[in-house]
Amino acid sequence: MKKVVAYVYLTRAIGLFCLSFSVLAQSVAPLPAPEEVVAVQPPLQLRGGSTLTFLGMGIYDTRLWSTSSFALDQYDQYPFALELQYRRSLSGKLIAKRSLQEMQRQSSFDSTQADNWLARMQALFPDVKAGDRITGFNQPGVGARFAVNGKPVGELRDALFAKLFFGIWLSPQTSESAMRCALAQCS
Numbered sequence: 001m002k003k004v005v006a007y008v009y010l011t012r013a014i015g016l017f018c019l020s021f022s023v024l025a026q027s028v029a030p031l032p033a034p035e036e037v038v039a040v041q042p043p044l045q046l047r048g049g050s051t052l053t054f055l056g057m058g059i060y061d062t063r064l065w066s067t068s069s070f071a072l073d074q075y076d077q078y079p080f081a082l083e084l085q086y087r088r089s090l091s092g093k094l095i096a097k098r099s100l101q102e103m104q105r106q107s108s109f110d111s112t113q114a115d116n117w118l119a120r121m122q123a124l125f126p127d128v129k130a131g132d133r134i135t136g137f138n139q140p141g142v143g144a145r146f147a148v149n150g151k152p153v154g155e156l157r158d159a160l161f162a163k164l165f166f167g168i169w170l171s172p173q174t175s176e177s178a179m180r181c182a183l184a185q186c187s
Helices: 002-019 072-077 092-104 111-124 159-170 177-184
Strands: 045-054 057-066 080-086 133-139 143-148 151-156
Touching: 045 177, 057 159, 057 177, 072 159, 072 177, 080 159, 092 111, 092 159, 111 151, 133 159, 143 159, 159 177
Parallel strands: none
Antiparallel strands: 045 057, 057 080, 080 133, 133 143, 143 151
């Protein structure tokens, strides 16, 4: 009997823990486009936004800026900007490591490629604090470039990297499907 009760409590605890990873799919408050987004040609417009939470705590707000012709099922073929505004402090190394793990959910790639991408992301992504923004720009067929708090920090000229990196939020294999739909305004 004790084992059954313990199992029920464990099952409930796991369920609550899984729910704590949920994404708040409501719209993020509209803000003016950041300078680095305004400068992009062709012009980008706000498509959608969401908030990532963990254990009930907001981790970051995200906004997708895209052209009006943007198609979610072919996201890697369109120019867009994905803006993350952090709500708390996080290590840049942790951001890079978690990004790589999420990229691996979408496609397999060898350890040499993984090590290369991880090193590049660790060089690009600084430690962040509440209010800091990292904005990634998809350059179709070329790769991705990044800005931190509006200042360019570098690029990774690799189209597969860009597809998998932005796929963290936009791919059908994302771990956050509610966020994907909130960003792209799924029907």
